[in-house]
Amino acid sequence: QKEVEQDPGPLSVPEGAIVSLNCTYSNSAFQYFMWYRQYSRKGPELLMYTYSSGNKEDGRFTAQVDKSSKYISLFIRDSQPSDSATYLCAMSENDMRFGAGTRLTVKP
Amino acid sequence: GAVVSQHPSRVICKSGTSVKIECRSLDFQATTMFWYRQFPKQSLMLMATSNEGSKATYEQGVEKDKFLINHASLTLSTLTVTSAHPEDSSFYICSAPKRDSPVYEQYFGPGTRLTVT
Numbered sequence: 001q002k003e004v005e006q007d008p009g010p011l012s013v014p015e016g017a018i019v020s021l022n023c024t025y026s027n028s029a030f031q032y033f034m035w036y037r038q039y040s041r042k043g044p045e046l047l048m049y050t051y052s053s054g055n056k057e058d059g060r061f062t063a064q065v066d067k068s069s070k071y072i073s074l075f076i077r078d079s080q081p082s083d084s085a086t087y088l089c090a091m092s093e094n095d096m097r098f099g100a101g102t103r104l105t106v107k108p
Numbered sequence: 109g110a111v112v113s114q115h116p117s118r119v120i121c122k123s124g125t126s127v128k129i130e131c132r133s134l135d136f137q138a139t140t141m142f143w144y145r146q147f148p149k150q151s152l153m154l155m156a157t158s159n160e161g162s163k164a165t166y167e168q169g170v171e172k173d174k175f176l177i178n179h180a181s182l183t184l185s186t187l188t189v190t191s192a193h194p195e196d197s198s199f200y201i202c203s204a205p206k207r208d209s210p211v212y213e214q215y216f217g218p219g220t221r222l223t224v225t
Contacts, residue, residue: 008149032212043112043201043216044152088152092212096142098152 003027006089006099015108019076023089023099026070030091033065035074038086038101047087048074079106110136112204114217121192122225129187129220131202137182138204142214143175146199158185182207192224 006023013019021035032051036044050056053067062075072091076083083106089099111134121127131141141158156177157165164177176188185204189196199221203214 004151006151032210034212036216041219041221043114043203043218045216046213049212090212094211095154095157096211096214097154100149100151103149 003097004089004091004099007102008100010103010105012105012107013079015079015081015106017079017106019074019079019083019104019106021074021076021087021089021102021104023072023091024070025072025091025097027091027093027097028067028070029093030097032092033063033072034090034092034096035061035063036088036090036098038088040085044088081106081108110206110215112202112215112217114200114202114220116220117218118221118223120223120225123193124191126188126190127192127222129189129200129202129222131185131187131204131217133183133204133215136204136215137207138185139182139207140211141179141185141202141204143177143185143187144201144203146201146219152201155187189222192222194224197222197224 004025034049035047038044048063056063060077064073086101086103088101113132115130139160143155144152155170158177158179160179166172179185201219203216
């Protein structure tokens with residue numbers, strides 16, 4: 001079993017839709033949970049991070065962590081074509097472990 | 109800002125040759141840098157942790173004699189792929205947290221696509 005599981009997609013939605021991206025994990029020691037966005041042929045960029053359980057909102061993006069279920073989510077409201085990218089979840093205790101990434105396409 | 113650059117962005121080399129990839133933190137100091145490898149449609153896989161002034165720490169299964177890492181200054185780490193083979197073809201990405209920042213605040217370089225023919 002992988003430490004971090006993420007559905008690679010691809011996921012295609014119309015512009016304006018709400019997008020839900022998810023990851024599950026097995027290591028209960030993870031304390032920090034991150035979401036990165038990676039455009040094609042570029043390095044990942046940090047979108048949001050959350051410590052322990054709870055929600056965090058930043059503009060159109062909301063990150064949720066449920067440590068009891070070992071489940072994290074990223075919601076994108078009013079999705080835009082510019083949101084089209086691969087989204088990677090990542091978790092950290094000391095080292096970081098990444099999900100495989102979900103490829104998202106937002107169609108105009 | 110926090111900018112990490114990599115050079116070259118793309119390299120094609122012949123089997124058996126060595127390739128050096130540079131990772132630089134342009135506007136901050138990084139005592140630690142991380143090297144990742146990413147195969148198509150797969151996750152980032154940590155290869156090694158590069159520590160300024162000391163030996164790198166390699167992940168299990170990564171050959172330290174094949175992937176030579178040098179972190180000679182607080183702004184530069186290099187990865188040398190020695191005796192490259194086609195199976196080494198991949199996207200190599202470095203990242204660095206700012207000095208004294210938590211590890212999850214990593215800033216990634218744009219990556220280097222290596223193709224070994």
